[in-house]
Amino acid sequence: MPSAADLATLRTPTLLLDEAKMKRNIARLEERADALGVALRPHLKTAKSVEVARRLSNGGAGPITVSTLAEAEVFHGAGFTDILYAVGIAPAKLDRVTALRGKGGAVTVILDSVEQARAVADAGVPALIEIDSDGHRGGLAPDDPALVEIGRRLHAGGTLRGVMTHAGESYGVSGRAAHAEFAERERAACVTAAEALRAAGLPCPVVSVGSTPTAHAARDLTGATELRAGVHMFFDLVMAGIGVCDLDDIALSVLATVIGHQPARGWILVDAGWMALSRDRGTAAQAVDQGYGVVCDVDGRPIPDLIVASANQEHGVIALRPGAEESLPDLPVGTPLRILPNHACATAAQHGHYDVLPAGGGGLEVWSRFGGW
Numbered sequence: 590m591p592s593a594a595d596l597a598t599l600r601t602p603t604l605l606l607d608e609a610k611m612k613r614n615i616a617r618l619e620e621r622a623d624a625l626g627v628a629l630r631p632h633l634k635t636a637k638s639v640e641v642a643r644r645l646s647n648g649g650a651g652p653i654t655v656s657t658l659a660e661a662e663v664f665h666g667a668g669f670t671d672i673l674y675a676v677g678i679a680p681a682k683l684d685r686v687t688a689l690r691g692k693g694g695a696v697t698v699i700l701d702s703v704e705q706a707r708a709v710a711d712a713g714v715p716a717l718i719e720i721d722s723d724g725h726r727g728g729l730a731p732d733d734p735a736l737v738e739i740g741r742r743l744h745a746g747g748t749l750r751g752v753m754t755h756a757g758e759s760y761g762v763s764g765r766a767a768h769a770e771f772a773e774r775e776r777a778a779c780v781t782a783a784e785a786l787r788a789a790g791l792p793c794p795v796v797s798v799g800s801t802p803t804a805h806a807a808r809d810l811t812g813a814t815e816l817r818a819g820v821h822m823f824f825d826l827v828m829a830g831i832g833v834c835d836l837d838d839i840a841l842s843v844l845a846t847v848i849g850h851q852p853a854r855g856w857i858l859v860d861a862g863w864m865a866l867s868r869d870r871g872t873a874a875q876a877v878d879q880g881y882g883v884v885c886d887v888d889g890r891p892i893p894d895l896i897v898a899s900a901n902q903e904h905g906v907i908a909l910r911p912g913a914e915e916s917l918p919d920l921p922v923g924t925p926l927r928i929l930p931n932h933a934c935a936t937a938a939q940h941g942h943y944d945v946l947p948a949g950g951g952g953l954e955v956w957s958r959f960g961g962w
Contacts, residue, residue, distance in 0.1 A: 591946055591953045593887045596925055599953070601846045602865035604940035605927060606956070607889070609948040610840035611822055612644055618804060618821045619646055625810045630654050630673060630797065632819030635934045638943065639667040640956035641822065651695075654817050658685045659961040665694040672696045673797070675753070675817070677719065677727050680708035687712055697750055701729050706739045710746025717753040717795060718743075718786075722778035723771065725757035731781040740791045751795030752782045755817070759802040763831040763876070768806035775803055780812035802833050825933040826883060830875040836883065836891055841937060842927040843882070844944070845905060847920050856898075857907040857920055861928060863900040867935035881905065882928040889927050892918060897928055 596605075615631075622629035633642055634656035642653065642664060651671030655661045661672050662685070670693060674686065678698040689696045700706055701719040709716045718739055721728030729736050743749035759771035775798040783793040798810065799817035810816065823841045824834040845861035863881070872879040881897035884907055894913035899906040905928070909917055920926070930936035937943075938960060945954040 591951075593925070595953055596844060596887055599844060599944055601844050601925070602859075602861035603844050603944050604937060604942070605842045605844050606641075606823075606943040606945045607840045607842075608644070608945055610838060611641070612948055614822055614824060614834075614838060614840060615645060618818055621805060621807075622816050625807060625816065627810050627813055628652065628815040630799075630815045630817045631822070632656070632675070632817055633660060633664060635819050635937060636822060636958070637663075637937070637960065638956050638958040639663065640943075640945075641958075642667065642669065652815070654819070657962045658682060658689075659959065661686075661689060661694070661696055663959055665689055665692065665696075670695050673717070673753075673817075674698050675755070677701060678705055678709060678714075678716070680705065683708060683712045683714060686714050690714065699753055700739070701727050703735065703739055703742065706742040710742050710748050713746065713748060715748045715750045716743055717751050717797060718749075718782070720752050720754040720778050720782045722754040722775045723756050723758040725755070728754060729782075731778045731785065736782055736785055737789045737791070740786045740789065740793075744791050749786075749792060751793045751797065751814075752779050752786070753795070753797035753817075754779045756798075756800050756803050759800050760827065760831065762802075765806045765832060768802040768831075768833070769808055771800075772798075772803035772807035773809070775799070776807070776810055776813055783812065801828060802831060805833055820933050823933040823937075825871075825936075826879045826929055826931045827871040827875070830872050830877060830879070836929065839929050839933075841933050842885065842889060842929050843936065844887075845926050845928055847922050847924040847926065848904075849922065855908050855917055857917070859897075859905040859907060859926060859928075860903065861897075861900075861905045862903045864902050865936075865939055866897065866900055866905065866928060866930060867932065867939055868900070869930075869932040869935040871931045878910075879929075879931060880910070882930055885927040885929060887925045887927060891929070892926075
């Protein structure tokens with residue numbers, strides 16, 4: 590494992606990835622999917638990195654999930670062929686999907702309207718119908734009459750593949766029991782929709798469910814065929830705050846440097862503001878507000894009650910959380926610190942690469958990541 594001296598050679602702020610923790614997190618969900626008897630279709634929207642994708646047990650063919658066509662194109666170029674684009678398809682984007690399919694990519698899209706179904710069927714692109722299992726975003730209710738109409742349009746074009754759902758509201762509850770309830774809502778909604786299609790004489794081979802909280806808490810996925818999750822690879826403070834993981838499971842951190850002090854205000858200034866950490870305040874509504882991130886020493890050990898209390902563009906203001914009994918630690922100018930993120934997706938999006946602490950030891954590695962749509 591690289592030493593503090595190795596980290597001191599890095600320009601800050603920079604995004605650190607602990608590969609050993611990431612691999613442990615990946616294995617945890619792979620074992621869970623095996624136990625539940627479903628295929629795992631990991632979501633790579635957080636990672637946006639071919640090097641990360643290579644650490645999945647499937648090694649490079651898929652199945653995977655993406656949230657942008659840029660992700661689909663990059664991962665297909667790296668050899669991943671079984672790809673679900675899990676954002677409602679805009680008809681104007683179908684040319685990019687068909688171009689990928691023409692190169693051998695088995696790209697599937699999602700939709701929830703007759704208009705989309707008409708365009709998708711005309712383009713000959715396979716699709717899953719999105720089901721609303723908790724009112725979080727898009728999708729049809731399992732008993733919506735439009736479900737069968739859409740299914741018939743897709744089937745007539747030979748493009749109906751099944752149904753999918755995402756229980757995004759599971760992020761708003763805490764604890765394994767509550768997440769298990771949402772997992773059952775996902776399963777029940779998607780299976781009900783699949784049964785409605787089959788009762789109408791339509792095929793429904795794929796029944797796809799999942800979110801990181803529900804994937805880890807599901808007790809029974811009878812009727813489902815695959816499970817999706819994304820932030821499980823890295824985890825973050827939001828996931829820790831709702832009981833999906835522990836702080837020690839969080840594989841991402843931002844390395845920052847102390848650049849100043851305001852003793853009268855109880856502040857320590859670092860060179861990581863919201864441009865490095867993101868503006869995401871996902872823990873603000875949780876039982877414990879972690880500000881803009883939990884502050885750790887250079888070895889990744891959390892410093893008691895120390896958080897990034899506020900952030901400007903390039904300045905982070907570190908302070909003790911309200912009510913803390915600890916004293917502000919002595920952190921001289923030049924001290925390196927690691928900050929655990931609220932939302933791994935948003936923080937990672939601020940950076941062009943990962944500085945990797947490799948699982949097998951040795952020096953730091955650099956893994957590229959990409960953005961765009």
